[in-house]
Amino acid sequence: MKRITLLLFLMSLLPGLCFAGPHIPGFYGKAAPSLPSVAPNALPVPKAFIQGVDRLVEVPGGNKAILYQNQPKAIIDWNTFNIGKDAWMHFDQQGNSNWAALNRIWDRNPSQIFGRMTADGQVYLINQNGILFGPDSKVNVHSLIASSLNLTNSDFLQGLLRFRAENYNGLADSLFYDPLKNLPGPVSNHGTMDTKDLGSVFLIGPLVENSGTIISPSGQIGLAAGTDVELALPLSGDAVLQYPGGESRTSLVIRMNNSPVGSAASNMAGGLLAADTGVVGMYGRIVNQDGLIRSVTAVERGGHVELFASERISTGPGSWIATPVSGSSEKVHISFPTARSDVTFSGLDPEHPDKPRRSVNRIEHQGWIDAPCGWVTLNAVERVYLESGSRIDVSGLWIAMPGNAGLLSVQMNSVNLKDDFMQKGGVLQGKTIHFSSASGSSIGDVSGAYTTEGLTALERHTGGRRITVPGGDYVEKPGSITINVAGLEGSTERVATGDVIVREGAVIDFSGVGFRFGAGSMDSTALALGNRVYDISTADPKLRYDKVLNLQQVRHSRYGISESFEGLYYGGAFPLNQYVQQRVIGSDAGSLALLAKQVVLDGTIRGQVEKGLTQYLTAEPVNAMGYQTRSGYVEPVGGGLTIxxxxxxxxxxxxxxxxxxxxxxxxxxxxxxxxxxxxxxxxxxxxxxxxxxxxxxxxxxxxxxxxxxxxxxxxxxxxxxxxxxxxxxxxxxxxxxxxxxxxxxxxxxxxxxxxxxxxxxxxxxxxxxxxxxxxxxxxxxxxxxxxxxxxxxxx
Known part of the structure; x- marks a missing residue:
């Protein structure tokens, strides 16, 4: 809960942080030329409608322009594409989220967007001098690509997203485009961008930065810094990337064919990149992460964060990369694999862009990585440096449960009584019994009750557990951290050339936690034989019982009706329930692997577990027939360290x-x-x-x-x-x-x-x-x- 509370607190601060006069080095740096002013009511000025446009209408007195699209793919050339702070540009794509509009801008200046831009579908903005989204700008579309690299009409019409540095406007006096180096201008966001579910936002150029807010629920966000960038569909078949939880990658793959010296992707202090149950990525020669990156993990979809660079990946002291777990009440049967989050720092590999076989030269981590039960991988060639105060945390979550949460029910039919011959035809036949998961039932096969329950995402992220299901055991995997300063699997060489340094004050946490059950009461079944009462957990299966005490029936003969009551009553209006004490069921801790030529371990590593009073066995208890009778008895396993x-x-x-x-x-x-x-x-x-x-x-x-x-x-x-x-x-x-x-x-x-x-x-x-x-x-x-x-x- 501490993680969730802190995340909500930071999110509440973000609007103020994002809009409080941000520093914009891409356009407002010391060496940057002055930007021309944009009138508050400024709207884009068209040059030519190439295809797919019905008309462009300016709303009288509304500071609003609407472009009506009549084909799935539209191409528009613009003389300028500026939106003043009081203006609104809307793309009417007839409600189709898969319709796209390619907007090529021929201005010698960067496009400046200070107002509002909306669309039903996909909008691509191309300006070789760069694009600036100001602090008060608001973009609401299904998908957005803002690029200073060109996308040709031919590639666009064929569905190919290949972006390359190009002097397409041929002007000799471009403000930010460098014709000698063929280096386009920067792309900067300092406003707010929201997409619809399953949407996307890509900012592409040699210098890409964000200090604003970009939110794409279940979608994809990419900051790609280079001069030759391709967005491609993921591989299919056996070559498809499998995330740690078994989930297949469906998002676009960013292929960085060229990221020259000086190319950098930056999420600045106060910046938010959030794609819950989606993918957030930053790519370039240098990647700087100083803000907040968030991708929530749900019960069937993980959160994924990837930072890929060739020279250096750096996280600042205020950096926070979080893959918190959804608090949704949605449950999935325990036999289904758990979706896992992952955070990966690695290199740029055009041949294998989804799972690079190259490492970044250096990683310098000063912030926090918080991925409950997730997989964190840092791959470098020369050094991984964890500064004092930094933290990598894949520990599990404590889940608070009510005292009666462990109450299970099973109908004593002929199948469940198949090995208890004395009970067939007796008072238990056909009855539904109730019992505590910790105490179990000594009569019947109740093992199925332990495997029919569904679990929420939170309940699946306490750490590692072994769960017995029909057909064998299912292992719930705990968190894993791998810090690798050597060749990657599948690369031509696997030789350690560098070191891992964990400074004093740095923390690496892969602990297992678990469930905390509060005290309470539960109505467990009681049986009567003569003048003695037996709880279902200890009742002798070889005895023939007279009555199930928890089922009461009152017959009203005068009215010809009966009333049934569940519970054990003893003269009062309320049933007598069994008191259960507080208890803990701990989960397994995760693992840490340090693969390097040299390791400095001055910081703290944590692989602890908390063991409940009943957890002293290596497997759950079973009866003489091999059926599970109780749960919560397996001792949790502490963390694993490999160097x-x-x-x-x-x-x-x-x-x-x-x-x-x-x-x-x-x-x-x-x-x-x-x-x-x-x-x-x-x-x-x-x-x-x-x-x-x-x-x-x-x-x-x-x-x-x-x-x-x-x-x-x-x-x-x-x-x-x-x-x-x-x-x-x-x-x-x-x-x-x-x-x-x-x-x-x-x-x-x-x-x-x-x-x-x-x-x-x-x-x-x-x-x-x-x-x-x-x-x-x-x-x-x-x-x-x-x-x-x-x-x-x-x-």
Missing amino acids: ANTFDRNISGYGDQVDFFVQEMRISANVSPLPSHFLPTDALPTSKTILPAQTLSAAGLSNVVLAANTGITVDPGARVNLRPGGTFSARARRIEHYGEINVPGGSISLSIETNKTTNPITLGDTNPSYLPLDERIYLAAGSRLVAAGERIDNT
């Missing part, structure tokens, strides 16, 4: 080729953080990866996997504690252990594994990566490896 490449394996016949990325690793009790004056571009003082033991122990982890090409050392005094039942794995050519590793009731694995540094000769050639090393596992005197179990008291 280095542990996914690749040596291939037989090709020698030792695996690169674990990290060369040498130490776990130490005393690690000095980087000095406060260390800058994002500074070189690290050492080439070793030194991990603070206290950071690992305090994270609440269940699973840790470490690997290094040469050696891993656990220093004297270093103590690593994992959750009970967890695993600790270290893989290298030499492992020296002087400290202590505790995994109660779990497993510890130390193994020597060959890699690309092992052999002087590989496949008949000299191996440039070879490093001579005495390979061994050394356990020093006084060191401890503890996997013994713990005594627990469940009374």
